[in-house]
Amino acid sequence: MSDAAALAALIRRRQPCVVLTGAGVSTESGIPDFRSPTGIWAEYDPMEYATIQAFDADPEKVWSFYALRFGALTQAEPNDGHRALAELEARGFVRAVITQNIDLLHDRAGSRELVEVHGSIRTCVCRGCGARYALDDVLRLLESSAAPRCEACGTILKPDVVMFGELLPLEAIDRAYELAREAALLLVVGSTLEVAPVSLLPWETMQSGGEVAIVNLGPTRFDRHAALRVDGSAAEVLRAVAAELA
Ligand SMILES: [Zn+2]
Secondary structure (H helix, E strand, O other), X not given: OOHHHHHHHHHHHOOOEEEEEOHHHOHHHOOOOOOOOOOXXXXXOHHHHOEHHHHHHOHHHHHHHHHHHXXXXXXXXXXXXXXXXXXXXXXXXXXXXXXXXXXXXXXXXOOOOEEEOOEEEEEEEOOOOOOEEEHHHHHHHHHHOOOOEOOOOOOEXXXXXXXXXOOOOHHHHHHHHHHHHHOOEEEEEOOOOOOOOHHHHXXXXXXXXXXXXXXXXXXXXXXXXXXXXXXXXXXXXXHHHHHHOO
């Protein structure tokens, strides 16, 4: 049996299936992982441009990086990996997608039960008056300013993404843990499971009697505990799995 057929059989047998995705699901959409410094991350040190401390100290400097990032993320398109997961959800094989990605590509591909544990670029918040700005408004503000400011009070907006050094949004992480506990199968796609607390979700599933399957290019921290491990690209493997389940 091929890897895709074995994974399809596991998904069929172990319901509900919850999916946990990381940067690897979006690399084929041209979005580089900060761990493999290519593209934008080759020039911008995350510690200097993507921490909450850096934002508090010099939001304009951090926006010089985020403006480029917002541009790159909004121009990227979902790939077959995102599309296959949305299709599997629509057909009842996937209950929810938990993602570490902020790029909205699962949303744009059609995933509906989506838990974004690192936030997303969907909104920015004004920490002066609490106003929220939708992505389209932020992109409009970015056309005339390198660092978008609140139109009501003038404070520089903060993206609703979790920066390094910030806590994860409590509601999202609680929901992620709940889904992991209830999953008969947690399918990890494109994550090396190195960042806590997301890296703890597979343990949550196993301690509740579920199994874990992994699709990733290269090894992950959880490989030896996984019921099935497929070394491959997210788009290729998930497209084949969706075909097997058709
Ligand atoms: Zn404001």
